[in-house]
Amino acid sequence: MAVLDTNAVIERVRRREEITEDITGVTFVEFPRIARYSKFHGNVLFPILDDYILAHRLQEELLKKGEPRGFADLLIASICINRGEELITYDSDFTTRTSWPSQRSQTLS
Numbered sequence: 185m186a187v188l189d190t191n192a193v194i195e196r197v198r199r200r201e202e203i204t205e206d207i208t209g210v211t212f213v214e215f216p217r218i219a220r221y222s223k224f225h226g227n228v229l230f231p232i233l234d235d236y237i238l239a240h241r242l243q244e245e246l247l248k249k250g251e252p253r254g255f256a257d258l259l260i261a262s263i264c265i266n267r268g269e270e271l272i273t274y275d276s277d278f279t280t281r282t283s284w285p286s287q288r289s290q291t292l293s
Contacts, residue, residue, distance in 0.1 A: 190207075190210065203221070235263050
């Protein structure tokens with residue numbers, strides 16, 4: 185199953201489309217309307233300790249390269265990496281950085 189980034193969820197809701205993909209707890213907080221969206225049929229993947237630990241490790245690597253990232257992006261990436269899920273997003277930062285190990289992402293345009 186794929187995971188939708190917040191920007192992809194907002195676009196789907198704007199178009200009144202069905203959402204069968206999962207979302208992260210980050211999107212659940214960033215876009216609270218999703219909890220009331222009747223066409224959302226996916227699951228919410230809440231972060232666990234391993235996700236925070238991986239986000240911390242990723243940030244350490246990115247800081248060494250002078251490319252720090254925001255907390256939300258790090259946590260979303262970590263949730264997807266730890267679960268082997270593909271991330272669907274409009275955010276090209278997920279594909280332009282080579283520092284996201286084992287993350288599959290699909291950038292929409």
